[in-house]
Amino acid sequence: MSKIAVLMTNMFEDVEYTKPAEQFSNAGHELTVISHKAGESLTGKQQDATVTSDKGIDDVNAEDFDVLFIPGGFSPDELRADDRFVNFTKKMMYLNKKTLVICHGPQLLITAEALHGRNITGFKSIQTDLKYAGANVFDEEVVVCGGTLVSSRNPDDIPAFIEKSLSVMDS
Secondary structure, three states, rough: OEEEEEEEOOOOHHHHHHHHHHHHHHOOOOEEEEEEOOOEEOOOOOOOEEEEEEOOOOOOOOOOOEEEEEEEEEEHHOOOOOOOOHHHHHHHHOOOOOEEEEEHHHHHHHOOOOOOEEEEEEOOOHHHHHOOOOEEOOOOOOOEEEEOOOOOHHHHHHHHHHHHHHHHHOO
């Protein structure tokens, strides 16, 4: 099964991590939560979820993972200010690894300059940013691009996001 790199820090959108993570894990995929340091206690934006990071960004290599998963909330905006997370994201996209982003998750892809010509969706407030990044933006519950990039807009889209993500990971 797939090894999934989950990039997040505090203020992630709770259900955009917990619901997909539960389904991905139940399907046999291995998730590694990557933040600034291993063992960091990360609290969701709604304070419904607390997650402990498995690895620090300095302890991982893109080559060791099959899938990149970026939940939304304020976390992606925080992470894109750190070149280490941007470079990891850029490398995953360059290696054509499967990438799963929801809500504000695509902000890291924008900063990594990895969206030109790709089909994507995201939270309404970042859709113009996605267009400026050269992406083809669709206001749909889930968009799959090239069989490797899965994106959704918000928590309401989680069931479709999970279904398409599992399908892409199993292909």
